[in-house]
Every structure is written in C-alpha cells, then in structure tokens.
Amino acid sequence: MSVSTSTSATSTVRRPASRSSEIWSLKRFVTPAVVLVVLAALLLWLSSLTLDSIEVRTLNLDYIIARVREHLGLTVVASALVAVLAIPTGILLSRTRSRVLKGIVLGIANVGQATPAVGVIILLAILWQTGYLTALVGLVVYSFLPVLRNTMIGLQQIDENVRESAFGMGMTQNQVLFRIELPLAVPVILAGLRTSLVFCVGVATIATFINAGGLGDMIVNGLKLQRYPVLVTGAVLVACIALLIDWIAATAEDVLRPRGI
Amino acid sequence: MNLDLNGLVTFWARRWDDILELLGEHLTVVALSLLIAMVIGVGVGTLVWNKPLPRSVVIAAAGVALTIPSLALLALLLPIFGLGWIPTVIALVMYSLLPIVRNTVVGLREVPPAIMESALGMGMTPFTVLLRVQLPMAWPIILTGVRVAAQLTIGVAAIAAYVAGPGLGQFIFQGLSSLGSKNALNFALTGTLGVVLLALVVDAAFVAITRLTTSRGLRA
Numbered sequence: 327m328s329v330s331t332s333t334s335a336t337s338t339v340r341r342p343a344s345r346s347s348e349i350w351s352l353k354r355f356v357t358p359a360v361v362l363v364v365l366a367a368l369l370l371w372l373s374s375l376t377l378d379s380i381e382v383r384t385l386n387l388d389y390i391i392a393r394v395r396e397h398l399g400l401t402v403v404a405s406a407l408v409a410v411l412a413i414p415t416g417i418l419l420s421r422t423r424s425r426v427l428k429g430i431v432l433g434i435a436n437v438g439q440a441t442p443a444v445g446v447i448i449l450l451a452i453l454w455q456t457g458y459l460t461a462l463v464g465l466v467v468y469s470f471l472p473v474l475r476n477t478m479i480g481l482q483q484i485d486e487n488v489r490e491s492a493f494g495m496g497m498t499q500n501q502v503l504f505r506i507e508l509p510l511a512v513p514v515i516l517a518g519l520r521t522s523l524v525f526c527v528g529v530a531t532i533a534t535f536i537n538a539g540g541l542g543d544m545i546v547n548g549l550k551l552q553r554y555p556v557l558v559t560g561a562v563l564v565a566c567i568a569l570l571i572d573w574i575a576a577t578a579e580d581v582l583r584p585r586g587i
Numbered sequence: 588m589n590l591d592l593n594g595l596v597t598f599w600a601r602r603w604d605d606i607l608e609l610l611g612e613h614l615t616v617v618a619l620s621l622l623i624a625m626v627i628g629v630g631v632g633t634l635v636w637n638k639p640l641p642r643s644v645v646i647a648a649a650g651v652a653l654t655i656p657s658l659a660l661l662a663l664l665l666p667i668f669g670l671g672w673i674p675t676v677i678a679l680v681m682y683s684l685l686p687i688v689r690n691t692v693v694g695l696r697e698v699p700p701a702i703m704e705s706a707l708g709m710g711m712t713p714f715t716v717l718l719r720v721q722l723p724m725a726w727p728i729i730l731t732g733v734r735v736a737a738q739l740t741i742g743v744a745a746i747a748a749y750v751a752g753p754g755l756g757q758f759i760f761q762g763l764s765s766l767g768s769k770n771a772l773n774f775a776l777t778g779t780l781g782v783v784l785l786a787l788v789v790d791a792a793f794v795a796i797t798r799l800t801t802s803r804g805l806r807a
Contacts, residue, residue, distance in 0.1 A: 356647075360651075437783065437787065439738065440738060440741070440742070440782070440783050440786030440787060440790070441742075441779065441782070441783050442741075442742040442745035442746070442756070442759070442779060442782045442783075443742065443746075444745050444746050444749075444756065444759055444760075445745060445759050445775065445778060445779030445782060446779070448759055448760075448762055448763045448775050448779075449762075449772075449775050449776060449779060451763070451766065452762060452763075452766060452771050452772050452775055453772065456766075524654055527656055528656030528657060528658070528659075529656075531656045531658045531659060532658060532746065535760075535763055536763075542658060545658055545659065545662045548662070549662065549665070549750075554665075554666045557662050557665065557666070558662070558663065558666065560659070560662065561658075561659040561660070561662035561663045562659075562663070564655075564656050564658075564659040565654075565655040565656065565659045565660070565663070568654050568655055568656055568659075569651065569654050569655070572654050
C-alpha cells in the first residue's frame with residue numbers, strides 16, 4: 327500500500343492524527359438514533375390502539391421476526407451472491423483489451439438500470455415459477471449491474487502513471503492487480519455494493535407479490551384487509567431496515583477505505 | 588411458459604389504444620413530478636447552497652427519502668392520501684429531490700468566485716447575480732440531476748400501479764394477477780418493455796434539452 331501512497335499524485339501528505347476518531351464522530355450516530363426514535367414512536371402508537379383479531383394475528387413479535395428474517399435473508403444472500411459474481415466478472419472484463427465488449431456490457435448495464443424491478447420479478451415469476459428462488463434470482467440479476475459497473479469504473483479510473491510505476495518496480499500483472507489496482511478501486515466498488523444492498527432491501531419488499539415472503543407481506547396484507555396498523559408497521563420496518571443497512575454500508579465504506587486515499 | 592411472438596404482436600395490435608394511453612399516463616405522472624421536484628429542489632438548493640449546516644441537513648434528509656423502498660413509501664402515504672395519482676406524485680417528488688437538490692448545490696458552488704465578483708462589480712444585486720449568472724452557469728449540472736431523477740421515477744412509477752397509480756405498471760400487475768393464463772406474459776412483457784423504452788427515449792430527450800437550454804456562452 328505504501329507504494330501507491332508515495333507514487334499517487336493526488337495522495338495527501340497530511341493525514342489526520344486519528345482515523346478512528348474521524349470515522350466515529352457524533353455525526354455517525356444520527357441515523358441509528360433516528361431509527362430508534364421512529365421505532366419507539368411506532369411502538370407507542372401501536373400500544374395506544376385497540377387491535378382486532380386480524381391485526382393481532384400479524385402484529386405480534388413471532389410473526390414480525392419471521393418476516394424480518396425472511397427479508398434480511400433474501401437481501402443478504404442476494405448481495406453476497408452479487409459480490410461473489412459481479413466483482414470477478416468486472417475484473418475479468420476490465421482485463422480485456424476489447425473496447426467493443428466493454429461498450430456492450432456498459433450499454434447493457436445502462437439499459438438494465440432503466441428496467442423496472444417489478445417488471446423483472448413478475449416476468450421471472452410468469453416465465454419460471456413463484457417463490458423464494460425466483461425472488462433471489464431476480465434480486466441478483468437486478469443488483470448485479472451496479473456492482474459490475476462500479477468495479478469496471480473503479481479499475482478504469484486509476485491513474486495510468488501509478489500502474490506504470492508499479493510495473494517499473496518489477497511487479498507482475500497479478501501483483502499490480504491485487505496490490506495496486508484493487509485497493510485503489512475499493513471505494514468505488516464498495517459504493518456499488520452499497521447501492522446494490524439498498525436496492526435489494528427495496529426489491530425484497532416487492533418479493534411478496536410472487537409469494538417469497540418478507541416484510542412486503544405485511545404491507546400487502548394491510549392494504550388488502552384495510553388494516554392500516556399492519557400496513558404502517560410493515561412499511562416503517564422496511565424503511566428502518568433500509569436506512570440501517572445503508573448506514574452499515576456507509577460505515578464499512580469509511581472503515582475499509584485504504585489509508586492514503 | 589414460452590414466448591409466442593405472433594401472439595405478442597396480435598396482443599399489441601388489439602390493445603394498441605390501451606398501451607398508448609398507459610404510456611401517456613406514465614409520461615405525464617413522471618413529467619408532473621419532475622416539474623414539482625424541480626421547483627422545490629432548485630428553490631431549496633438556491634436557499635442553502637452557501638450555508639454549510641442547512642445544506643448538509645437538506646441533503647441528508649433528501650438522502651433518507653431516497654433510501655426508503657418505494658413500496659414502503661407508497662404504503663406510508665396511503666392512509667393519508669388514499670389511492671391513485673396523489674400518493675404516486677408525492678412519492679415520485681420525494682425520490683427526485685435528492686439528485687436535483689444535490690446537483691443544484693454542486694452547480695451553484697462550482698461557479699468561480701471571480702466571475703461572481705465581477706458580476707457584483709458591474710453593479711448587479713446578489714439576486715440578479717443568482718438569476719443571471721449563477722443559475723445559467725449551473726443549469727447543465729442541474730439538468731443532469733433532473734435526468735437522473737427521471738430515470739429513477741420512471742421505474743418507481745411502475746410500482747405505483749399497485750396503489751392504483753397511473754401508467755404502465757398496471758399492465759405489469761395485470762400480468763401478475765392473470766398468472767397462468769395465456770395473456771399473463773404478454774401483459775407483463777408489454778408493461779416492462781414500455782417502461783424501458785420510455786426511460787431510453789426520455790434519456791435521449793434530455794440530451795437534446797440540455798443542448799437547447801444551455802446558455803450559448805457555455806456551449807462553445
């Protein structure tokens with residue numbers, strides 16, 4: 327890592343005395359605090375209501391925990407799969423000299439971003455089957471593109487001089503990749519992963535349409551049965567999960583960013 | 588279920604009027620939301636761009652709105668605003684605010700201080716400087732924000748059909764509810780392809796709009 331710091335033209339000479347104090351500042355804890363306040367308000371509101379039998383069936387801890395577990399399971403498994411599949415693909419694609427191939431992939435990535443997630447999920451359900459597996463495939467397909475694109479962009483934007491000087495020091499192709507290029511691309515790749523995680527939380531909500539469970543169940547049931555407490559609880563929980571996951575990813579981005587960038 | 592191209596073409600021929608109407612609705616709801624979001628976003632952006640604390644608060648708040656999954660946001664708006672166009676437009680505006688506000692702030696901050704200084708030196712009031720120097724110079728960046736917001740909202744509007752919102756999402760959900768029948772795939776595919784097509788056409792339109800509305804001095 328010291329190589330890249332000393333050769334990169336943009337690296338800063340002055341470094342803050344303590345990295346951890348910069349990362350764990352007071353500002354960092356605003357999001358969890360807001361989420362806690364919102365959840366407390368939700369609990370307070372629910373406890374002030376008299377629930378009927380339909381509402382009691384869904385507004386209990388067992389049911390909610392099961393839905394949250396499904397939701398998180400779908401999100402985390404899909405994101406992990408995306409990371410494992412998309413980052414190596416991005417690296418391989420950035421290795422090729424073929425401009426055409428890169429152009430095609432980035433073009434597909436752009437069109438893919440214009441494709442609505444509901445459309446992808448429902449088309450998969452019609453063409454294949456409903457259920458968890460379909461939702462998982464849909465999530466992976468949908469969040470594959472941002473990670474792939476960010477991996478390619480992250481590797482492309484590296485200063486040619488940095489690469490050149492690493493080769494000049496006698497590093498092999500692989501050494502340059504793993505010790506220079508990938509560490510320098512980490513912030514951009516992580517930003518892509520963060521986008522895909524937040525995407526996944528949102529798309530996992532839609533998974534309820536194809537019987538794949540998750541907190542979307544609460545929203546849809548609440549809507550169908552005209553039970554607003556159920557609907558609002560589901561929606562608030564999804565929103566809180568999305569905010570927390572985004573917060574965790576943002577924190578990870580700051581912690582994992584290599585020193586010197 | 589396999590794709591039957593002839594069936595799809597027949598489907599399109601028979602439902603051409605419906606498709607056009609939904610396409611028009613989709614475009615209308617997105618355009619309306621973008622206009623509202625532009626008025627709010629550019630307005631708020633010009634108010635906070637040079638004040639560090641309000642600026643970061645506004646951008647953080649807009650970021651929160653963007654993080655909330657669309658189905659959850661629509662569900663939260665539903666008890667207050669009911670079904671249909673109103674919750675859809677409100678949700679789309681909330682999603683559009685972050686790219687527009689952020690790009691307005693970035694665009695206004697990127698105007699070189701020397702240029703603003705000379706505008707003030709020519710006797711312009713701060714308001715005139717904002718209107719005649721800063722905003723025209725920031726315009727391409729602001730428009731890029733609107734373009735990003737357009738891509739985002741075209742996709743989100745598809746989900747809004749679930750709360751009886753307008754647009755092509757209706758076809759997608761019709762495909763879901765007729766799962767197993769012959770037309771399910773035709774409905775869902777037409778809806779999805781329509782949204783993709785609309786997104787691509789709108790994106791291309793933004794290139795033209797940017798070229799036409801950018802101040803002549805910046806285009807050179």
